[in-house]
Amino acid sequence: MSILATDAIVLHxxxxxxxxxxxxxxxxxxxxxxxxxRGARRPKSKFGSAFDLFTSGVAQxxxxxxxxxxxLNAFDTTRTRPQLGASLGRFGAAEALxxxxxxxxxxxxxxxxxxxxxxxxxxxxQAAPEQVAEAAMAGLWHFVAGLGFAPSLDACASCHAPLDxxxxxxxxxxxxxxxxxxxxxxxAGGRTLPAVARATIATWLDGRDxxxxxxxxxxxxxxxxxxxxxxxxxxxxxxxxxxSWEELRPAPAKAAPR
Ligand SMILES: [Zn+2]
Numbered sequence: 001m002s003i004l005a006t007d008a009i010v011l012h013x014x015x016x017x018x019x020x021x022x023x024x025x026x027x028x029x030x031x032x033x034x035x036x037x038r039g040a041r042r043p044k045s046k047f048g049s050a051f052d053l054f055t056s057g058v059a060q061x062x063x064x065x066x067x068x069x070x071x072l073n074a075f076d077t078t079r080t081r082p083q084l085g086a087s088l089g090r091f092g093a094a095e096a097l098x099x100x101x102x103x104x105x106x107x108x109x110x111x112x113x114x115x116x117x118x119x120x121x122x123x124x125x126q127a128a129p130e131q132v133a134e135a136a137m138a139g140l141w142h143f144v145a146g147l148g149f150a151p152s153l154d155a156c157a158s159c160h161a162p163l164d165x166x167x168x169x170x171x172x173x174x175x176x177x178x179x180x181x182x183x184x185x186x187x188a189g190g191r192t193l194p195a196v197a198r199a200t201i202a203t204w205l206d207g208r209d210x211x212x213x214x215x216x217x218x219x220x221x222x223x224x225x226x227x228x229x230x231x232x233x234x235x236x237x238x239x240x241x242x243x244s245w246e247e248l249r250p251a252p253a254k255a256a257p258r
Pocket of ligand 1: 156157158159160161179180181182183184
């Protein structure tokens with residue numbers, strides 16, 4: 001086994017047998033990995049509370065040469081993210097993000113998932129309640145772009161004809177983006193994407209922030225992204241945490257008057 005010390009974020013953790021925990025980590029140097037923390041559930045475990053979700057730290061991993069379950073020898077926490085548990089909106093968004101990281105993540109990904117997860121989790125944690133959804137959407141679409149899955153938005157995904165920036169288009173998940181009117185007529189399915197929503201997604205793909213006008217648009221954006229991810233994850237399983245986040249009622253912009 002080779003030993004590796006790498007920056008990591010806890011994406012998921014669950015109990016294993018009597019005394020252990022299994023964690024899924026996004027790491028800078030080994031991609032997304034699963035590791036067993038032996039003895040983590042014993043009282044006075046050296047791991048302490050290191051496996052709070054979305055905690056960053058330095059993981060000491062003993063890498064299994066052939067298997068996909070490595071051993072976590074130590075985890076030194078560098079930062080926790082308690083603000084992500086402070087509201088349902090933030091927690092739901094962070095869980096959706098972590099699910100996407102695990103589903104897309106692979107070992108040896110050059111740290112792309114780690115960097116995207118860290119950036120997006122911080123964005124979600126710092127966002128005002130009414131901006132959590134757009135912060136998460138920005139992080140997720142930028143993540144999609146970083147993985148090389150960005151949908152085609154300014155040219156037809158099928159025939160590559162340029163698309164009118166002012167016009168609504170048909171967004172077709174399987175085709176991989178927006179379709180021109182002629183290709184849209186030939187392709188079954190697809191969703192109508194208004195020009196403003198298309199421009200917003202392009203901004204997010206670019207790694208910049210964009211505001212969402214209202215709750216209905218926020219829901220439509222989440223649904224479109226979830227369907228796109230499910231199409232491109234390609235393992236046929238629904239993104240359950242993402243669905244829960246999608247169904248969350250939006251946070252009120254202001255406290256209700258008493
Ligand atoms: Zn076309």
